[in-house]
Amino acid sequence: MKKQTGKFFIFLLFISFAATSQEKFTLSGYVKDVSNGEGLIGVTVYNPETKLGTQTNVYGFYSITLPSGSYNFSLSYIGYKPLSRKIDLNTNLVVNFELSEEGKTLNEVVITAKKEDDNVRNLEMSVNKVEMKTIRKMPALLGEVDVIRSIQFLPGVSSVGEGASGFNVRGGAIDQNLVLMDEAPVYNSSHLFGFFSVFNPDVVKDVKLIKGGIPATYGGRVSSILDVRMKEGNSKKAEFTGGLGTIFSRFAYERPFVKDKGSFIVALRRSYIDLLAKPFLNSDLKGSKFYFYDFTAKANYKIDNKNTVFLSGYFGRDVFGADFGFNWGNATTTFRWNHVFNDKLFLNTTVFYSNYDYSLDSDTKNENDQDSFEWKSNIVNYSIKPDFNYYINTKNTLSFGGQVIYYSFNPGKATAVSGGESQTIGLDGKYAVESAVYVGNEQKINEKVSLSYGLRYSDYHYLGKGNAVILDESGKPGERKSVKDVKTYGKGENIQTYGNLEPRFALNVGLNNSSSLKLSYNRLAQYIHLLSNTTASSPLDVWTPSSNNIKPQLSDQVALGYFKNFADNEYESSVEVYYKSLQNQIDYVRNADLLLNPYVEADLLSGQGRAYGAEFYIKKNKGVFNGWISYTLARTERKVEGLNNFEWFPSRIDKLHNLSAVLIYDPGKKWSFSGNFSFASGTPASFPTNKFEWQGVALPHNYYDERNNYRIPASHRLDLSATRKNKHALFGKGESEWVFSVYNIYNRRNPFSVYVRQNEDNPAITEAIRYSVFASVLPAVTYNFKF
Amino acid sequence: MNFKKIILPILSLALTPFFFSCEDVIDLSVKDGVEQLVVDAWLTDENSVQTIKLTLSQPYFDNSPVKPALGATVIVFEEDSTAHTFTDKNNDGNYSFTPVKGSFLKLGKRHALYIKYKNEEYYSISTLPRVPKIDSLTYEEFRLPIAPENGKPRDGFLAQFYAKDPVGEGDTYWVKSKKNGKERNLPSQISVAYDAGFSPGSKSDGLLFILPVRQSINGGFDDIFYDKDTINVELRSISNEAFYFLLQVRQESSNGGIFGTPPANIPTNIFTLNSSSKNKALGFFAVSSVSKFETIVDKSKAKPKQ
Secondary structure (H helix, E strand, O other), X not given: OHHHHHHHHHHHHHHHHHOOOOOEXXXXXXXXXXXXXXXXXXXXXXXXXXXXXXXXXXXXXXXXXXXXXXXXEEEEOOOEOOEEEEEEEOOOEEOOEEEOEOOOOXXXXXXXXXXXXXXXHOOOOOEEEEOHHHHHHOOOHHHOOXXXXXXXXXXXXXXXXXXXXXXXXXXXXXXXXXXXXXXXEOOOOEEHHHOEEOOOOOOXXXXXXXXXXXXXXXXXXXXXXXXXXXXXXXXXXXXXXXXXXXXXXXXXXXXXXXXOOEEEEEEEEEEOHHHHHHHHOOHHHHHOXXXXXXXXXXXXXXXXXXXXXXXXXXXXXXXXXXXXXXXXXXXXXXXXXXXXXXXXXXXXXXXXXEEEEEEEEOXXXXXXOOOEEEEXXXXXXXXXXXXXXXXXXXXXEEEEEEEEEEEEEEEEEEEEEEOOEEEEEEOOOEEEEEEEEEEEEEEEOOOOEEEEXXXXXXXXXXXXXXXXXXXEXXXXXXXXXXXXXXXXXXXXXXXXXXXXXXXXXXXXXXXXXXXXXXXXXXXXXEOEEEEOOOXXXXXXXXXXXXXXXXOOEEEEEEEEEEEEEEOOOOEEEEEEEEEEEEEEEEEEOOOOOOOOOXXXXXXXXXXXXXXXXXXXXXXXXXXXXXXXXXXXXXXXXXXXXXXXXXXXXXXXXXXXXXXXXXXXXXXXXXXXXXXXXXXXXXOEEOOOOEEEEEOOEEEEEOOOOOOOOEEOOOEEEEEEEEEEEEXXXXXXXXXXXXXXXXXXXXXXXXXXXXXXEEOXXXXXXXXXXXXXXXXXXXXXXXXXXXX | OHHHHHHHHHHHHHHHHHHOOEEEEEOOOOOOOOOOEEEEEEEEOOOOOEEEEEEEOEEOOOOOOOOEOOOOEEEEEOOOOOEEEEEOOOOOOEEEEOOOOOOOOOEOOEEEEEEEEOOEEEEEEEEEOOOOOEEEEEEEEEEOOOOOOXXXXXXXXXXXXXXXXXXXXXXXXXXXXXXXXXXOOXXXXXXXXXXXXXXXXXXXXXXXXXXXXXXXXXXXXXXXXXXXXXXXXXXXEEOHHHHHHHHHHHHHHOOOOOOOOOOOOOOOOOEEOOXXXXXXXXXXXXXXXXXXXXXXXXXXXXXXXX
16 A cells, blocks of 8 residues: 555655746745734735735745745735735745734724735635634633633534534544644643633644545544644744733733844643632642642744744643642643745654643652552653645645654553552553655646645554453453453564545635635544543543554545635635544443443444535624634434444534624724624433432433433533723733623523432432533633733 | 543533533433333342332433332242342332342352243343452541531541452452441432452452542542541442443433533343344343451541641
8 A cells, every 4th residue: 555655755856846837936935923923824925916826834834836926925814914925936935024013003904915815715625714812802710711611612523512622523522633733742631621722822823624635635533623733932032921810810911032043932831720729628628729820831943044943842741739739731842843845845764752740649749648549540652743735836736745653552550559458450551653745736727726645654563562452352242341352462562553535635626716615535544542531521531542353543524515605705705514424432331431441442342434514604704803603414423333223313512503693893903892602502411311229319210221212402502701901901012901801791600511410318219410610600801911 | 530520510610600501401302212110120149138129110301209010920040040039128129138148149150030021021130249358447537628518517527448359360340338327329429449449451350449439439529528427338340331331321320511422322241032022121130249348447547637
């Protein structure tokens, strides 16, 4: 199969050379923000006469090749003032542009020379970008701006309940999203069990969610890519930003360290509800801890015109405990090297380390306890990832590269000290290497038609040192399998290999100036899986590699979309339909034992999944009023042998209707206002039909033995916020704002889950319970500053 | 796994005051299933009255009293075919039998339960497993992190029993305890062990029971022992099947909220003689060997707080 990939690659190169025969010159360079020197991602560089153009890559680099001549180039980017420049192209040129933000005053907003019809013209579909500016303006839970909570207002995105960890994209589980922070995967994107995400909004530069038509560059998860890029740090001047909120405070400092060469940003957040609560707690609770913090830092250094290096890191931790301790968190480090070989060939090489771990101690105060209990689990990975962009000509942009990831899993090791005698109850480590090579081309066939096609080949090895559990597959489907044998493998020995060809395809057919039809197909493979059968994912859930028993998950998705802009691109709209077929989906036997179980694979089931739906989206980009409405009609189902008579049944995250609206009113004066509304159908739940008595206790029984036989009530909610801008921040400098927000303004008790239980006082009596995470109106005040 | 079941509810509780969560009882209508015979037959090798309770299942939200299954024939057979007939003396569904010393249940031997109810015949088989001796029961001074709701003092004692799992993998146990004669019988308080640990494959065979098992005889965060309390510990050997039955009873009885798992039916080991019959029964038949230990808390003998 590798040979095929090679042939494909050569074929693509051949196309490109065939197309470059007449005398042409290349214009290339970076596009940056004039105020802080941040590279801008996805800026359109366009020549109106020839109707040819390109976009900056994730580092702000662009390259465009045209026959010699004199051209007008216009640069446009949402939220920035358009820029036009006449350039005589009779030699290869390097030109760096700087754009400035619009919208400082109302008048400037109106002067928009360039049509923003990028959403219609480009090849991307099933992609949502949310500006950090917009995220900041949306009403936030407890006043804390949050990336992941905000993207839940986008079409096709949902969560199992308010405050649940992670998010679901087009019927995919939370572990099927590749959440990238500066290219390093984040394994648990939540703080406080899911109330807030790990991304510090002061450091985030760009958020892009790819739900379909996923380019060959990306791989490793089957549902979506959330690509979060961090700021590089202000390269013009020192800047201090921060905020004091209800739950936590944030501080960020950024500045150049070598003029025009290097800059950095460091940012810190810490929750302080525990500090605030402390004076009110009685003496013994003073030892209790409950907080989170995170630290984000990034530096970049431009060695010369051809080489730039970036170093970024994240370290976050949630700590919870009293007489026992429980803490968990992610750490990532990314080193990147941007190298411009020439004006057409751009290389980024990323090397990253990512770690997620948790630990649980029976007693954190006592170091030399005779009896103690400690439990640790982690997932660590190291990766190298070169990505090339080759700007062949105005019609073809080739991207190719590869990735190697080395995984080390510690699924859980518990050390119990008992009467001074230590015993380890634990699972051995697991190791795996996932690698991939890919090539993709974006090709402009003519003015109306463009397409992108690519192929990714992923290859996976489950390695020793470790044990391969051999299961008896002859048992009753849906039941725990018995273990036939356990084979031990030495260090580095290959236990299991998988490989997958992942074709990607996208087509854009322009219908007229303001509308287009888009079609995409992608296949994705996923080799690591989060074992979680709780309603919401918990920090204790363990990632596990594909093995001789767990096959890699595969998804095939087809999406078709119609994109149209109205009123001089003031409004953009889209309708997309998708169908996703999923293979080797992990499900769990009845009463599965997922933690500290060496034979956990015996408790897993494998099934098929399918998800399909329609997404409607209309967005107003400009003006005093802006915002969007999105509506998703969707189904997500499973078919697993041994469950629900091997028939399709709704999956845990199925929500038929999902409506969101975000409205922002910003007249550019002292006050601005915003509101969010969301409505979502209830998720399915499983309930007993009958009960029976055992030792005086009423036990539940489902006579039909079916999962998800009931649906919990729908949820809806309205949030509002008002922002008051002040001219001066601290010490009479900079700017600041007060944000007043109210979450769940009409005090709806949205059910997170509904479950049944025995009455606490009399276990013979049974009742149904609605559990709401936010069962009241939640007002909050936040003060943000910048100077 | 146990820890998850212990830790997550605590975490959820801890989050409650901060995040304004709320639980309320609501009405729910679900389609009922068909009424089934329920067998509650947990017998021990002790010389005390042994009871098998037969009842009928009912719709989940029907909170009327449980109906007994009357007029059944109930017999327990030893492996050598000796029959012990259980009779419903009070006509309330409690079928009982008083064994003569040493004549009931044999270690390592199989025992069969036979029930005939409304023309349907049911059976189940269970082997009597071994149980180790409880060597001792100790208690140490302990201060509850939060004042208990029942108004009892925060300072009390945390007890643990000492026993060693015999060598040989796959012994399973049910740890039962009583405080002043009152059994801790909430499903969430069910404590089971697999060898000396919590689950198979945990490499704890032949060891002293691990700390969380030894301390599982305490009632939890609002129920500790005080001076002069009587502590009774009963270690019952159970079959692996019974171990999973109890695990699931506990799981299904405290399953909900943010970290709820998909409910699963609690298994049964009661079968119809006519395997194609639709009148399936619910419940469980288990035979156990028992080790007991009793002590009265004397504060002068307590280990000091660490």
